Amino acid sequence: MESQDTTPRLELNGPVPDFEAVTTHGKLRLSEWNKDKWVILFSHPADFTPVCTTEFMAFAKIEGELAKRNVALLGNSIDSVHSHIAWVRSIKQLFDVDINFPIIADLDMNVARTFGMLHAASSATAAVRAVFVIDPQRRLRAMIYYPLNLGRNFDEILRVIDGLQTADEHGVACPADWRPGDKVIVPPPATTMAAEERVKDTSLEVTDWYFSKKQL
Numbered sequence: 001m002e003s004q005d006t007t008p009r010l011e012l013n014g015p016v017p018d019f020e021a022v023t024t025h026g027k028l029r030l031s032e033w034n035k036d037k038w039v040i041l042f043s044h045p046a047d048f049t050p051v052c053t054t055e056f057m058a059f060a061k062i063e064g065e066l067a068k069r070n071v072a073l074l075g076n077s078i079d080s081v082h083s084h085i086a087w088v089r090s091i092k093q094l095f096d097v098d099i100n101f102p103i104i105a106d107l108d109m110n111v112a113r114t115f116g117m118l119h120a121a122s123s124a125t126a127a128v129r130a131v132f133v134i135d136p137q138r139r140l141r142a143m144i145y146y147p148l149n150l151g152r153n154f155d156e157i158l159r160v161i162d163g164l165q166t167a168d169e170h171g172v173a174c175p176a177d178w179r180p181g182d183k184v185i186v187p188p189p190a191t192t193m194a195a196e197e198r199v200k201d202t203s204l205e206v207t208d209w210y211f212s213k214k215q216l
Helices: 050-068 081-095 110-114 154-170 192-198
Strands: 020-023 026-029 038-043 071-077 103-105 129-134 140-146 184-186 205-208 211-214
Touching (some): 038 154, 129 154, 154 184
Parallel strands (some): 038 071
Antiparallel strands (some): 020 026, 020 103
């Protein structure tokens, strides 16, 4: 009899699986940690590797901007807590960069398996570069994956947060290549009567009944 995969399926806008883990800041449970904040949970392949080192410094660089947006950072890799501590100290010593966010010591690969960070075609023992954006209600709002040999784009990570928070606050959508300050998409009407009213709406930039923009 074949065994069934019991790993929770991650779906956008669905609930995020809870877990408890040892980190460089002590033990934490995701559902209780910074529960009033957005969370970026991200994985890296291994400590003391060059691309990951550049990424950790980049995360540290944008941590202040993330804090302004009520976002907390949480790293994860399949390394020991002592390896994490030594690497954080090395980054400080070599590059004078402080890593202030916790890093999960995922030696049993529980978090990596739960969140689909292990991709066998890439590596059986290292997590790919995954980014999970989790809102304060602990819903998964975005997933971004990068290969082992390509560092992440941190402008895009900030853009995703800005877009999600803007959409939530104003009930709109964000078009391709949207940046804060750009016009946003107004959701299309759901009835023929509302569609007729939409094309007459002079408060919006209406191209057609289903395609309208506005400036916030």
